[in-house]
Amino acid sequence: xxxxxSDVARLAGVSVSTxxxxxxxxxKVSTLTRLRVQxxxxxxxxxxxxxxxxxATGRTGNLGLVIPDLExxxxxxxxxAVQSRARSVGYAVFVADTDEDSQxxxxxxxxxxKQVDGVxxxxxxxSDAELVDRAKETxxxxxxxEAADLPSVxxxxxxxxxxxxxxxxxxxxxxxxxxxxPVRSWSDSQRRLGFERAGAxxxxxxxxxxxxxxxxxxxxxxxxxxxxxxxxTAVVVYNDLMALGLLERVKERGIVxxxxxxxxxxxxIMLSAAITPRLTTVAVPIPLLARTAIDLLLGxxxxxxxxxxxxxxxxxxxxxxxxxxxxxxxxTGPVPxxxxxxxx
Amino acid sequence: xxxxxSDVARLAGVSVSTxxxxxxxxxKVSTLTRLRVQxxxxxxxxxxxxxxxxxATGRTGNLGLVIPDLExxxxxxxxxAVQSRARSVGYAVFVADTDEDSQxxxxxxxxxxKQVDGVxxxxxxxSDAELVDRAKETxxxxxxxEAADLPSVxxxxxxxxxxxxxxxxxxxxxxxxxxxxPVRSWSDSQRRLGFERAGAxxxxxxxxxxxxxxxxxxxxxxxxxxxxxxxxTAVVVYNDLMALGLLERVKERGIVxxxxxxxxxxxxIMLSAAITPRLTTVAVPIPLLARTAIDLLLGxxxxxxxxxxxxxxxxxxxxxxxxxxxxxxxxTGPVPxxxxxxxx
DNA sequence: GTGCACATTGCAAGCCTTTGCAGTCCGCAC
DNA sequence: GTGCGGACTGCAAAGGCTTGCAATGTGCAC
Numbered sequence: 165x166x167x168x169x170s171d172v173a174r175l176a177g178v179s180v181s182t183x184x185x186x187x188x189x190x191x192k193v194s195t196l197t198r199l200r201v202q203x204x205x206x207x208x209x210x211x212x213x214x215x216x217x218x219x220a221t222g223r224t225g226n227l228g229l230v231i232p233d234l235e236x237x238x239x240x241x242x243x244x245a246v247q248s249r250a251r252s253v254g255y256a257v258f259v260a261d262t263d264e265d266s267q268x269x270x271x272x273x274x275x276x277x278k279q280v281d282g283v284x285x286x287x288x289x290x291s292d293a294e295l296v297d298r299a300k301e302t303x304x305x306x307x308x309x310e311a312a313d314l315p316s317v318x319x320x321x322x323x324x325x326x327x328x329x330x331x332x333x334x335x336x337x338x339x340x341x342x343x344x345x346p347v348r349s350w351s352d353s354q355r356r357l358g359f360e361r362a363g364a365x366x367x368x369x370x371x372x373x374x375x376x377x378x379x380x381x382x383x384x385x386x387x388x389x390x391x392x393x394x395x396x397t398a399v400v401v402y403n404d405l406m407a408l409g410l411l412e413r414v415k416e417r418g419i420v421x422x423x424x425x426x427x428x429x430x431x432x433i434m435l436s437a438a439i440t441p442r443l444t445t446v447a448v449p450i451p452l453l454a455r456t457a458i459d460l461l462l463g464x465x466x467x468x469x470x471x472x473x474x475x476x477x478x479x480x481x482x483x484x485x486x487x488x489x490x491x492x493x494x495x496t497g498p499v500p501x502x503x504x505x506x507x508x
Numbered sequence: 509x510x511x512x513x514s515d516v517a518r519l520a521g522v523s524v525s526t527x528x529x530x531x532x533x534x535x536k537v538s539t540l541t542r543l544r545v546q547x548x549x550x551x552x553x554x555x556x557x558x559x560x561x562x563x564a565t566g567r568t569g570n571l572g573l574v575i576p577d578l579e580x581x582x583x584x585x586x587x588x589a590v591q592s593r594a595r596s597v598g599y600a601v602f603v604a605d606t607d608e609d610s611q612x613x614x615x616x617x618x619x620x621x622k623q624v625d626g627v628x629x630x631x632x633x634x635s636d637a638e639l640v641d642r643a644k645e646t647x648x649x650x651x652x653x654e655a656a657d658l659p660s661v662x663x664x665x666x667x668x669x670x671x672x673x674x675x676x677x678x679x680x681x682x683x684x685x686x687x688x689x690p691v692r693s694w695s696d697s698q699r700r701l702g703f704e705r706a707g708a709x710x711x712x713x714x715x716x717x718x719x720x721x722x723x724x725x726x727x728x729x730x731x732x733x734x735x736x737x738x739x740x741t742a743v744v745v746y747n748d749l750m751a752l753g754l755l756e757r758v759k760e761r762g763i764v765x766x767x768x769x770x771x772x773x774x775x776x777i778m779l780s781a782a783i784t785p786r787l788t789t790v791a792v793p794i795p796l797l798a799r800t801a802i803d804l805l806l807g808x809x810x811x812x813x814x815x816x817x818x819x820x821x822x823x824x825x826x827x828x829x830x831x832x833x834x835x836x837x838x839x840t841g842p843v844p845x846x847x848x849x850x851x852x
Numbered sequence: 853g854t855g856c857a858c859a860t861t862g863c864a865a866g867c868c869t870t871t872g873c874a875g876t877c878c879g880c881a882c
Numbered sequence: 883g884t885g886c887g888g889a890c891t892g893c894a895a896a897g898g899c900t901t902g903c904a905a906t907g908t909g910c911a912c
Contacts, residue, residue, distance in 0.1 A: 166621065166645070168898060179862050184900055194860060213622040215559040215568065216898035219867045224559065226602075226623075234591070235778060240584035244605050247578070251604065256619060258570075259603040260595065261588050275600060277510065278557040278868095279570075279623075301510070381782050412782060434579060435779070438725050438756060512868060523892045528870055538890060560868035563897045622898090854912090861906075867899090875892080882885090 167208040176204040187212065227461065228258045228276040228283030230269060236405055237433040239286065245454035246284060253462065266290040270298060277302040282461045289348040305461045307453065309350045315464065315482040317457045321351055324446035324488040325358025328400050328428040331490055333366045336499035337398035337426060343387045343410065344375025345402030352402055359400065372396065377406060384409025392417065397499050398426035404433045404445055426496040441494035448488055456484050511552040520548040531556065571805065572602045572620040572627035574613060580749055581777040583630065589798035590628060597806065610634040614642060621646040626805040633692040649805045651797065653694045659808065659826040661801045665695055668790035668832040669702025672744050672772040675834055677710045680843035681742035681770060687731045687754065688719025689746030696746055703744065716740065721750060728753025736761065741843050742770035748777045748789055770840040785838035792832055800828050
């Protein structure tokens with residue numbers, strides 16, 4: 165169906181080896197030959213067969229991305245960013261959605277292992293031991309998760325939570341709840357940790373942790389009434405999607421968010437700046453996250469050169485933490501009135 | 509790094525050929541040998557190298573999906589569905605996001621061509637001729653787009669629009685606007701067509717077409733004031749994401765959607781049933797869309813058998829149109845009062 | 853003029869499977 | 883007892899590319 169290197173070789177009157185070299189290591193071929201080969205190749209629309217090249221070199225030029233739920237805007241943004249960065253450095257990416265079910269992961273990784281140079285495993289809820297196991301099949305970078313000493317890229321959840329709670333504190337809130345995400349989620353455990361620490365650092369704050377809830381819109385809806393019953397004047401929600409759900413239900417109950425109840429969440433998905441009230445949220449810089457993950461992965465086996473013309477962050481450590489920023493918007497405001505919890 | 513067929517062969521005391529056969533065509537191997545080979549293979553965690561298999565058989569077990577914008581929930585749902593269906597029939601999928609820019613497509617397809625058995629090209633805005641060209645590189649299925657006689661799977665946009673307009677008509681609306689999506693979008697042109705036809709079929713309806721707008725939240729925001737200025741009592745919007753934007757701005761202007769202005773759109777993304785007011789929308793059955801596309805693609809080269817245990821729709825025609833359903837929800841309601849346009 | 857270094861290029865092996873063909877062995881029929 | 887078909891199995895080629903090594907040819911120094 166498509167032309168091969170030997171077609172090019174025949175037409176250019178050279179051997180296949182020369183064709184290969186002319187296209188991959190141009191300086192090992194005389195200028196004249198190189199030009200001729202390249203011209204014939206272009207004329208034929210020749211592109212080397214990646215699979216064959218992979219067989220020969222052991223490098224496939226492919227990456228895998230294992231993601232929990234493409235329908236969560238946060239993860240689809242990550243997918244978009246990873247895919248975009250990968251393409252800009254000459255890699256194609258396999259995407260596999262696990263439906264928030266880490267049981268599928270080993271099978272997926274095994275199937276991908278031979279045709280990728282590595283996989284980015286996003287927000288896996290598998291245990292440390294399981295993850296170490298998976299890393300045996302192929303190179304693995306953990307995204308939004310740390311485990312053992314596997315290479316990983318994570319957002320600074322603890323600091324993000326600190327920023328969120330301090331912001332609420334500065335607004336006068338003294339009774340703050342955390343609406344937690346799924347059990348076994350590493351991010352959730354980090355956010356809980358940050359929540360506890362931040363609460364302990366600040367004076368006169370009463371904190372309470374709710375959940376686990378599902379990390380979907382529906383999870384937020386489910387959490388809403390519990391939050392209202394808790395007496396908290398402000399709430400930090402595991403992620404934006406849940407916050408959206410919570411807002412919806414809270415508004416339905418006639419509460420004005422930003423005045424009667426302040427809401428902060430995590431991720432900064434596109435919609436969170438679009439809805440009313442605009443959502444105060446801890447923004448994870450997704451492009452940076454994706455870029456770091458890919459550079460880390462490539463750094464694991466590329467000798468340093470990389471794709472010419474594309475600057476790459478030099479990889480130093482194997483466990484990266486990306487700084488996060490609190491985006492203050494309309495969903496948070498001053499505590500409405502002296503609240504009974506202040507008296508305590 | 510990983511074991512190969514020859515490792516298995518050595519340990520099982522047979523030849524590589526036998527290993528291959530034991531694993532792919534078990535009935536050509538004696539029961540005893542087969543069992544031994546399978547056991548050794550399992551013990552070694554052996555999985556055939558897909559790339560090598562692809563070289564040998566010409567079939568890769570991979571699919572490509574080219575999608576305009578992963579951050580649009582409609583497309584991320586499609587990606588999820590395609591990926592899920594593909595996996596269930598034993599295929600892995602490459603995902604490439606073009607950022608709504610069809611210029612990238614040829615390059616992407618060319619790079620993927622040799623490592624996939626086919627490509628699903630979603631909502632491409634390329635011209636017919638360009639698409640025919642792309643189909644020369646590898647098998648191509650068009651999704652949300654028809655062109656020439658290329659195989660395609662599309663939603664029934666015209667009928668969807670008919671349903672939408674009739675619904676508005678039944679509610680008493682006689683002055684209806686269409687907020688259009690991007691120029692050169694095939695779906696948009698179909699929806700415009702349906703809009704014009706539906707308007708012509710119904711008595712006393714005044715229709716007007718606005719746009720083109722960008723198919724994002726921001727596009728809807730931009731359209732809002734124009735819609736309000738148009739005097740229309742009801743509006744059909746190109747897609748849900750835009751409708752969300754429009755709603756936001758319209759609400760900001762103090763208009764109550766569902767009472768003072770009725771809004772219908774297309775896609776039925778998850779959020780459209782979640783926000784207030786819930787969005788009346790033409791639902792595209794995405795799983796069916798994805799499933800049809802994949803089955804069509806596989807039907808193009810699999811001899812009929814397919815993966816055992818997984819039923820597949822028998823492919824008859826090459827251009828499929830998927831029926832759509834209007835989901836009536838809160839964003840549409842009876843026309844508020846006799847409107848001047850009624851008098852005309 | 854001779855020899856040598858070096859730049860080019862081709863040969864052939866190797867990467868891992870699959871698969872047509874051929875060989876071996878067995879059992880059975882005549 | 884001989885012959886034959888059939889069931890298994892191995893050999894080897896093929897698929898497209900990369901790359902170490904060898905071969906060729908050139909230019910230059912001495």
